[in-house]
Amino acid sequence: MRKFGKWAGRILLALILAAVVVGLWKREEITRLWAVNTLFDEGKIVQNFSHMDAAFLTTTLPRGTGGVSPLPKGDAIDLPDGSDTWLKARAVTSLLVIKHGETRFEDYYLGTGPEDRRISWSVAKSYLSALLGVLLEEGAIASIDDPVTTYAPLLVGSAYDGASIRNVLNMASGVTFDEDYFDFNSDINRMGRVVALGGTLDDFTASFTVRFAEPGEIWKYVSIDTHVIGMVIRGATGRSVPDLLTEKIIAPLGLEQDGQYITDGAGVAFVLGGLNFTTRDYARFGLMIAQDGVYGGKQLVSAAWIAASTKASAPTAPGKIRYGFQWWVPADAHDGEFFGRGIYGQYIYIDQPSGVLIVATGADRHFRDTGAYEQNLEMFRRIAKTL
Template structure:
């Protein structure tokens, strides 16, 4: 009996030791997974959205040594009726309003400040669109109607094999992908765990085998399509997205602070939602886009690409919000009115004829409720029209 007890005790000790070794070996992965599981919790969401580098692997986007693009302050402006209530209801963390290149309104909320580098979520998709326009203009990509596998051969045999670049830019790949953020077993949340645990998103994209429609026929918001756009850019140029974005966009903008990308375990940027910049640095990008790609006489993004990419070319349903090449076009939009949008209340709203740019960041856990996006766009329009 004593021999059996000693044997059992020895096994238990070995299991405890093994668990301890694994715990140390996988400590960072376990910590990231725990962080992901509480990323959107009510008591942590505001802090987390300003400190994504504490939860994920990242790569820097250095601003370089050039002078900062100064954003002058114009005449003081107060929000229209209902604006303060909207800020509270929508858990807005920062709001910056620019008109004709001047800051008319800038405030921070819920304990955030101007130095916070806030997570972009899907506003990052519009940055990638701008970068795509640059590299295509430089000749790295021949046509939007090229198949994605021409530049991303790893996708051969996947659901993306018959999709074109235009299809993935339009979110019309037809690839089956569950974007339900509230379902822990959805594809979008499985993808988040891949990133947290150091997996590779290229493998994740290549593993998708099912389609619900032929490419180009149906619009459905599928975030992994944006990762495929990134694979195309990398394959066409032989360079990483962070290196290209830094050289082509970040450093020419004259930002205040370095930014950073969340990455997967292979160091590949989380291009569909992993950018982190200050609110004013988001505004610098937005102001350049508002000015049709120009900054102080330098054409950073081709003007024709901005016009084409912000046109509602995707096969969205009539009467619903439109979509271009990784940009949103509101219902009833006039020419030059479009936006970048991320979950939980991240926005860049553009009204080119009025010279208005609005940047908002948020931690709105009710962002999925019916009518919230429409309410936000209505407030942006009200602000633009009241300046």
């Protein structure tokens, strides 16, 4: 028994030492994984959403060397009645309202400020749509009706084999993907762990082999479709999305701060939700879109692409919220009303006819509750009417 106890002690010591060694060796990965697993925790979510580089690998999006022009200011407005209740209920962290290019309201909440770089979540999808439009105009991509495998051959034999670029722009690939953010084992959360642990999103995407419908038949929001758009862009150009986005859009906008893009272990951008900019810099992008692709007197994205991408074109269900090319369109929208949207309350809302742009960021842990989206849309419309 003494020998057994002696050997058992040595084995236990060896296991402890091994764990320490592995812990030191993988300390960064373990730290990121812990940060990801507590990313949305109450009491941490607001801080986390302004410091995403603590949880993920990131790359810098330089703001350009041409300087930045301050957003012009107009007469300040008061928010509509009930706004205080809305701000609290939806855990809004920043709100910026622009009318005809002039800032009419700007404020920050829950301890955040104008210098915070805020996570975009799926608002990033709308940025990627704009970049794709530029590359189409330049001829790097021939047509959105080309198969995605023309530019992303890794997807041959996957569930994306047979899908077109149009299909993935419309979130109509038919690929089976579980986007339940509250299920630890869902596909979207497995994707998050791949990113946190330095895995590769291309391989993860190519691993999906099942479709619930043929491409183009049914709309179903699956964020992995946007990663395929990123694969198409990289395959068509031989360049990274951060480099292209910086050159074509970010630097010409002239941001107040460098941006950040979350990346996977291969340095590939998390294009479906990984941008980090200040609220004002999100507004600069929104202004460019609202102005039919023009900013600072330059046509950054073609007006034709802005019109096509923000039009409801996906095969969504009648009477429900609609979708374009990585832009949302309200079910009862008037012409020129659309928005980019990210989980937990991130919005770039645009009403082109009235010249209104609203940027809102949040840390809304109840964003999936019945009526949450409707409350946001109603408030944006009420704010627009006050102008």
